[in-house]
Amino acid sequence: MNRGQECYGKMFPSVVEMAHNRAVLGKVFGYQLDYSGQVAQKRDTTVDREAWQRCLECCDLDGCYRLSAGTMLMELAVKTSPKSLY
Numbered sequence: 001m002n003r004g005q006e007c008y009g010k011m012f013p014s015v016v017e018m019a020h021n022r023a024v025l026g027k028v029f030g031y032q033l034d035y036s037g038q039v040a041q042k043r044d045t046t047v048d049r050e051a052w053q054r055c056l057e058c059c060d061l062d063g064c065y066r067l068s069a070g071t072m073l074m075e076l077a078v079k080t081s082p083k084s085l086y
Contacts, residue, residue, distance in 0.1 A: 008060065009067035016075045026068070028052050 013026040023032045028051045034042040055061055 005060075008064050009071060011055065011065060011068035012072045014075060015072060016079055028055060 007027040011026050011028040013024040013030050018024075018033060020033060020035045023030055023046070025046070025048075028048050030046040030048075032042075032044045032046070033040045034044075055064070058064065
């Protein structure tokens, strides 16, 4: 894999929109929030071990992981910013 691959920088799923009652997947990591009413009753995270193994074997692991983590952190910052800042 390399920077030109579709998976580059996409290890984690987007956290901007929280999906209810369905899996949200990145290339390696994912989550699912199961709701009953307004409150999540179950919160599960997933790891695709085969995809992770492919990542470990990739020469671009470090850059890909950094981009993936940075993207997720920016999404969290935007998602949790007070609306008065918009």
